[in-house]
Amino acid sequence: MSLSPFHLAIPVYDLAAARAFYGEVFGLAEGRSSSHWVDFDFYGHQLVIHEHPKTASQDAAHTNAVDGHDVPVPHFGIILGWEEWEALADRLKARQTRFVIEPYVRFKGQVGEQATMFLFDPCGNALEFKAFKDMSQLFAK
Template structure:
């Protein structure tokens, strides 16, 4: 299966703060921008932050139980190679990032075993970063 880059535009209520977060915390390369939005290379995908007032979803986060944790809904993220996920987890811990769900391995020993972690950007958007030992596990039942 070949993958195509996705495009995702998300709301941020403080463009400067969100821009600094995605630049500094993840070291993302910026693309085009204006006074209201900024493009980022989000691990090979196009992420655009658009300034707008805080949405009800950001102000009143919802969650669903998964593997004993409260997973924020909505959320987005990326699947990384296992080693890249481990390196990112260490980078985030070293920066004292507050996690919604600390880095751990979910469904250990089961089909779909995966490393995962959740955090919020400064505007309340939930991000998940995950990894599988083999990409064949991504959609395994």
């Protein structure tokens, strides 16, 4: 499957903290930047953090129930290979990351089984990282 890179711009009210988070915690390469925004290579996609006053969703996230967990909305993320997801989960745990939803396997034994974890960046933007052992399950019903 060949995918085109997406572009996502998100608000951050503390540019320095968000820049450190995406650069150091995830090891994302930095691209162009200014005093008000920074481009990152988010697993081959373009993520841009833009300085912006705190939004309502950053202050208090809405949630929807999924598989017995309160999933923050809005959120964004990436689907990694299984081993890459496990390595990231281990790295985040070693850094004593505070998860919204701890790494686990969702829908275990069901259609759409996937590994997932949720966390917030320093500015309250929710991120989800997931993986499928069987990528044909990505859109399975």
